[in-house]
Amino acid sequence: MKQTNWKVKVVLIALGAALCGGTAARAQSADSLLDLLVRKGIITEKEMKDLKQEVDADMARALARSNKLKLPKFLESLQLYGDARARFEYRNGERQGSDDDYDRNRWRLRVRLGLQGEYRENFFYGIRLETGSGSRSTNLTEGEGGPSAKGGNYAIQLGRLYLGWKPSDQVTVVVGRQEIPFVTTSLVWDDDLNPEGFVEKLSWQSEKVDVFANLGQFIYADFDENKFGGGGKEDVWMFGWQVGAKAKLPKDVTLTVAPTLYHYLNENNYSGNRFTGNGANNTAINDLMVVEVPMEAAFKAGPVPVKIFGDVAINTRGASRARANNDTAHNDQYWAYQAGLSLGASKKKGDWMLKAYWQHTELYALDPNLVDSDLFDARLNMEGFVVQGSYNFTDFLTGKVTYANAQDINSALPTLTGAGDLKNDLHQYQLWQADLSWKF
Incomplete structure (x- = not known):
């Protein structure tokens, strides 16, 4: 319309009243009112069409404004996310040199709530809160503090807090408490860990191969470098260097290999210079320089995704680690490996x-x-096998069952570690887990 006459002014006033309801109600009221005005001869068919276009555009703008979270000008995006899990777990262990065993049944819960997004100038950020006070567990145990107890067991912890910069598609730098940056497996890393420090990622993509490098410098343990009267010591650092490639082969086959070296600085300051593996010292990191080589081949067998995966690790200073424990008889016990197969996927409803x-x-x-x-x-x-199966009941709800069975490799050597839920050195170990997980 090129001009607004008195009839249109009346219409606009009426439409203003009609637009005060909800989105669906506004659209229905506006259309009904315009139809009525045409039938009464107050406006023409052409005026109705023009007004309807204006009304639709105004409602779209109003809806966008009402749905848009007001962000500071320096923020490009903000995303909330989270997940929760209910778990029943059974662990059983048979003690070395005895028929005595240890059973533990637990009902467990987990919650993780996060916020992530992007700043302008190619920066990004993230923060995640989670249950669980241990570095390798986000679980809490129901009933552990008594009937319906809170606090302690149910406390919320800071799981991640990081700031990143991505000046190009090939370069990413991250500082803070963050996810594990390396291509790896559960052989070497517990995926609940969030290392603290600095990460640099480099990548180059081509039609046939993607090449990448992941570098990490992590604060392993903090100490006072100097104290009154002496007795200070330097911080312990862990460094990781990984260079890998993902080859894109014919028939949608991909092959990934990512050799990695892990090295420590001031490692004897953490827990001494003699790892024993038993209660005397089961956390020391002396004489560790580990080379890890994870690998994976991915393809499809008909409609079914298939992955053949493996991981090999060797402590190149393993013989020295054994000698530091006065255990020259077992100075060849420095290998670790994993090999397996997965079928299917777990992304959307109906996946298995x-x-x-x-x-x-x-x-x-x-x-x-x-x-x-x-x-x-x-x-x-320890050595043994793990079997897992999962099914996606909906896009947000997944069920999973896990069974693990392991035994000691050498019964003359200990198996105790500081983070184990069962006590003493074990000859045999079993685990059952039944999980129900949902996303927010």
């Missing part, structure tokens, strides 16, 4: 996945403070 693998970890092979705390109870000198 089956996964099985074998794992072998010798006493002097790995950092005892990083290995997975569930599947083999955070223990070294």
Whole structure:
């Protein structure tokens, strides 16, 4: 309309009243009112069409304003996310050199709530709160503090807090408490861990191969460098260097290999210079320089996604680690490996996945403070298998069952670690877990 006459003014006033309801009500009221005005001869068909276009545009703008979270000008985006899990868990262990065993049944819960997004100038950020006070567990145990207790067991912790910068598609830098930056498996890292420090990621993509490098410098333990009267010591650092490639082969086959080196600075300051593997000292990180090589082949067998995966790790200073423990008889116990197969996927409603693998970890092979705390109870000198199955009931609700069975590799050596839920050195270990997880 090129001009607004008195009839249109009346219409606009009436429409203003009609637009005060909800979105669906506004649209229906406006259309009904315009139809009525045409039938009464107050406006023409053409005026009705023009007015309807204006009304639709105004409602779209109003809806966008009402749905848009007001952000500071320097923020590009903000996303809230989260997940929760209910779990029943059974653990059983048979003690070395005896028929005595240990059983533990637990009902457990987990909640993780996060916020992430992007700033202008190619920066991004994230924060995540979670249950669980242990570094390798986000679980809380129902009934642990008594009937319907709170606090302690139910406290919320800071799981992640980081700031990143991505000046180009090839370069990313992150500082803070963050997810594990390396391509790896549960053989070496528990996925509940969030290392603290600095990460640099480099990547180059091409039609046939993607090449990447992940570098990490993490604060392992903090100390006072100098104290009144002496007795100070330097902080302990862990460094990781990974260079890998993902080859894109014919028939939608991909092959990923990512060799990694882990090294420590001032490692004897953490827990002494003699790892024993038993109650005397099961957390020391002396004489560790681990080379890890995770690998994976992914393809489809008909409509079913298939992954063949493996991981091999060797402590290149394993013989020295054994000698520091006065254990020259077992100075070859420095290898660890994992090999397995997975079928299916777990992304949307109706998806299913089956996964099985074998794992072998010798006493002097790995950092005892990083290995997975569930599947083999955070223990070294253990080998066995893991079987898992999951099904997505909806896009947000997933069920999962896990069974693990392991035994000691060498009964003359200990298996006890500081993070294990069962006590003493074990000859045999079993785990059952039934999970129900949902996303927010």
